[in-house]
Amino acid sequence: MKVLLDATAIPANLGGVGRYVDDLVPELLDTGLQLAMAVQERDVEHFRAKAPRARLFPVSERLTNRGARLAWEQTGLPALIHRIRPDVLHSPHYTYPAAHQVPVVVTLHDATFFSHPQAHSRLKQVFFTTAIRRAVRGADALVVPSAATRDETLRFVGVGASKFHVAYHGVDTQVFHPVDDAERERVAAGLGLEGRRYIGFLGTLEPRKNVPNLIEGWVRAFHDADEPPALVLAGGKGWDEGIEPALDAVPSHMTVLRPGYLPLEDLAGFLSGCEVLAYPSIAEGFGLPVLEAMACGAAVLTTRETSLPEVGGDAVAYCGLDAEAIARALVELDADPARRAALGRAAQARAAEEQFTWRASARVHVEAYEAALALHRR
Incomplete structure (x- = not known):
């Protein structure tokens, strides 16, 4: 089977959909299918190294914004399909060409x-609601990262249940794994936290991550402590307008750090070194930071919303969404080192399960390709 994967939607920093495509592609190639990729010119060398057996088709147009990329998708991508004649087109980010x-x-x-x-x-x-409705009705098969995403999509769109294929994201345990004390100390020192404990958060600072309530909950939990742990909000700046007011209310003796994106090589040390990785999100399509923290043996605190219990299972601690519930959970975990250690061990074991490998994810993607091809032939 020859599959054309449109990788032109990948952002320059390879975040988001970039991480998904980046980790999936080598495993797709290992299934034996023939993979062709449409890529922006800036990404050619990256994918040449990442997937040397894939055929790369660089897009010479300057796809510098979403409008330019979507225009190319509707015109340039059909021309590429006509030229190379794949068996299946995989559009990995919601949208696809009308003439395909x-x-x-x-x-x-x-x-x-x-x-x-x-x-x-x-x-x-x-x-995105328009794009999802169009995809559910028009695509031959759909891949989603969780059963929750499938069920929520069906609840609002209401058709096409047989098209869905649930492929969990995987975690690269070569990158995300427990590290030694020296590595944890190196990363902490780089954050200015040498010798200090901290509560970690990893993700874009967007409204659904519930960061203002995390900040308030952390203050409530530790404002009377002799040496309160710092709170480190790692990740992209985002657009949550509630964060600044929440930070303004933090007492002067407490420390909040916003280091932005951490280098990939620092993430294992950051996640392994935090006392708790707090991720009190109100909703997720999957929740990859939770899985990555679990693979690093972190004690994870998250919520039971949407897909998060699918990822965390019984290997994480759960809390409600409001600041008081977050505070109670942080206090309990802070007071119980044995429970944190037990959660870390359970989390690492769960993250190592086959269902959370990109190999397993690739198999589900191939099933989706085969289903789309069979439906099209019928």
Whole structure:
């Protein structure tokens, strides 16, 4: 089977959909299928090294914004399909060309544009709900990262249940694994936290991550402590307007750090070194930071919302969404080192399960390609 994967939607920093494509592609190649990739010119060398057996088709146009990329998707991508004649097109980020001529598989990462519209800008919410409705009705098969995303999509769109294929994200245990004290200390020192304990958060600082309530909960939990742990909010800046007011209310003797994106080589030390990785999200398509923290043996605190229990299972601690519930959970975990250690061991074991490998994810993707091809032939 020859599959054309449109990787032109990948952002320059390889975040988000970039991480998904980056980790999936080598495993797809190992299944034996023939993989062709449409890529932006800036990504050619990266994918030449990452996937040397894939055929790369660089896009010479300057796809510097979403509008330019979408225009190319509707014109340039059909021309490429006509030229190389793949058996299946995989569009890994919601949208696909109207004139496609071959079976289409679309990845839908998230249903919160329907279920939690307040967590997105109005423009983004309208764009992605429209794209999802179109994909559910028009694509031959759909890949989603969790059963929760499938079920939420069906709740709002209501058709096409047989098209869905649930492929959990994987975690690269060569990158995400427990590290030794020296590595934890190196990363902590780089953050200015040498010799100090800290509560960690990893993710874009967007409304659905519930960061203002995390900040307030952390203050409530530790404001009377002799040596309160710092709070480290690692990840992209995002657009949550509630964060600044929450930070303004933090007492002067407490420390909050916002280091932005951490280098990939620092993430294992950061996640292994935090006392608790707190991720009190209101909704997730999957929740990859939770899985990555689990693989590092971190004691994870998250919520039971949408996909998060699918990832965490019984290997994480859970809390409610409000600041008081987060505070109670942090106090309990802070007071119980034995429980934190037990959670870390259970988390590492769960993250090592086959279902959370990119190899398993690739197998589900191949099943989706085969289903799309069979449906198209019928």
